[in-house]
Amino acid sequence: MSHSAEREAAGSAIAATTGNRAPRRVGVIGGTRYFGRHLVSLLRDAGAEVTLVNRGSAPPPPGVDHVRADRDDEDALTAALGDRTFDAVIDQVLYTPAQAVVARRVFADRTPRYVMTSTMEVYDPATSPLVRTTPGVPVTEEAVDPAHWPVDLDLPWHDPAALVRHFGEATAYAEGKRQAEAVLAAGRPPFGWASVRSAHVLGGGALDFTGRLAHFTGAVAAGRPVAVHEQPQPTSFVRHEEIAAALVAVAASSSVCAVNAASAEPLDAVGLSELIAGQLGTTARYRPAEGADHAPFSFDRWYPMDTRRAGSLGLSFSPLGSWLPAAVAEAAAAITAEATTTEATITIAGKDV
Ligand SMILES: NC(=O)c1ccc[n+]([C@@H]2O[C@H](COP(=O)([O-])OP(=O)(O)OC[C@H]3O[C@@H](n4cnc5c(N)ncnc54)[C@H](OP(=O)(O)O)[C@@H]3O)[C@@H](O)[C@H]2O)c1
Numbered sequence: 001m002s003h004s005a006e007r008e009a010a011g012s013a014i015a016a017t018t019g020n021r022a023p024r025r026v027g028v029i030g031g032t033r034y035f036g037r038h039l040v041s042l043l044r045d046a047g048a049e050v051t052l053v054n055r056g057s058a059p060p061p062p063g064v065d066h067v068r069a070d071r072d073d074e075d076a077l078t079a080a081l082g083d084r085t086f087d088a089v090i091d092q093v094l095y096t097p098a099q100a101v102v103a104r105r106v107f108a109d110r111t112p113r114y115v116m117t118s119t120m121e122v123y124d125p126a127t128s129p130l131v132r133t134t135p136g137v138p139v140t141e142e143a144v145d146p147a148h149w150p151v152d153l154d155l156p157w158h159d160p161a162a163l164v165r166h167f168g169e170a171t172a173y174a175e176g177k178r179q180a181e182a183v184l185a186a187g188r189p190p191f192g193w194a195s196v197r198s199a200h201v202l203g204g205g206a207l208d209f210t211g212r213l214a215h216f217t218g219a220v221a222a223g224r225p226v227a228v229h230e231q232p233q234p235t236s237f238v239r240h241e242e243i244a245a246a247l248v249a250v251a252a253s254s255s256v257c258a259v260n261a262a263s264a265e266p267l268d269a270v271g272l273s274e275l276i277a278g279q280l281g282t283t284a285r286y287r288p289a290e291g292a293d294h295a296p297f298s299f300d301r302w303y304p305m306d307t308r309r310a311g312s313l314g315l316s317f318s319p320l321g322s323w324l325p326a327a328v329a330e331a332a333a334a335i336t337a338e339a340t341t342t343e344a345t346i347t348i349a350g351k352d353v
Helices: 003-016 034-045 074-081 097-107 160-167 169-185 212-222 240-252 269-280 308-312 320-338
Strands: 025-029 049-054 065-068 088-091 113-119 192-198 200-202 226-228 237-239 257-261 286-288
Touching: 025 034, 034 049, 034 240, 049 074, 065 074, 074 097, 088 240, 097 113, 097 169, 113 169, 113 240, 160 169, 169 192, 192 240, 200 212, 200 240, 212 226, 212 269, 212 320, 226 269, 237 240, 237 320, 240 257, 257 308, 269 320
Parallel strands: 025 049, 025 088, 049 065, 088 113, 113 192, 192 257, 200 237, 226 286
Antiparallel strands: none
């Protein structure tokens, strides 16, 4: 997206949310890679004074204040923030209830508004017996209610390796997010909180450090079989610029809730592979998934998200078909750029990219 198009997206996202204006002073925890970078520049370009908090792996973009601190170190974070206060804080890297406890204390008197970037993984029924989904029915926010979700602060939240040993990786991530939301919502929160439950984020080519769309695109382009479940279930996706704009819009609103953020149309791993193959002018090949050996976005359980609450808040997400082909083209271009040393080239619809 061009600079002016991003600025326009920020403006319309903010206007769409109950006519609110962008918060003037915004803290962003994280914000140094992928859609976090979009988020920071959208806010800045919408006229906000942005403070970026990270441990220093990357400097903020021009015009953005920088606080270096580890968000897990309460004393260091408090000291580094000094006397800064905000109209809103957007927390991109809130993963555990222990971090949420610290955030509540550190930001209680610094902001009236706290927005957490959460994930659709909170709905994965494989990671909690308390989550129930009905095949064919998109999952609404009520399926995981932060106000009533049990929190266990005695689990080893400060020790990622111990947490993964206890839960397994997927459950550690999903349950950490659920319980972090629950801590924000508990009792009488010191600020108006919101949790934006993001679908799988796609687009941006090499910007997408997760490499998942590149995995698909590379496999289909090379004729490698994609490992899919016997009856792959669809999942939800969102465009990288649109999740950034949604976070800005939710920060500008006063809604206290969790909200699903996704394009409305779910897609499964075969549908994604076929779309890529169509664009590359080739044929997708498949092999059966075996245990943990399966392609990203291949699922054997149902939890695509319902997006009606987002609509009622004025958030809008483009139809999947309107942006996914461009995201695939960007992934293919990034692979080709990376592979120039091996002289590999991916062809899209007869044109080299
Ligand atoms: N990608 C997806 O498909 C997807 C889907 C759903 C949800 N999400 C959510 O999106 C969020 C990540 O967004 P993003 O990748 O664009 O990240 P981001 O906003 O750029 O945040 C990542 C940055 O946060 C900083 N950070 C990490 N731990 C920190 C700590 N303890 N203290 C201070 N700073 C810290 C790191 O910089 P330093 O190393 O310098 O500290 C890192 O570069 C996560 O909450 C994730 O659950 C992603």
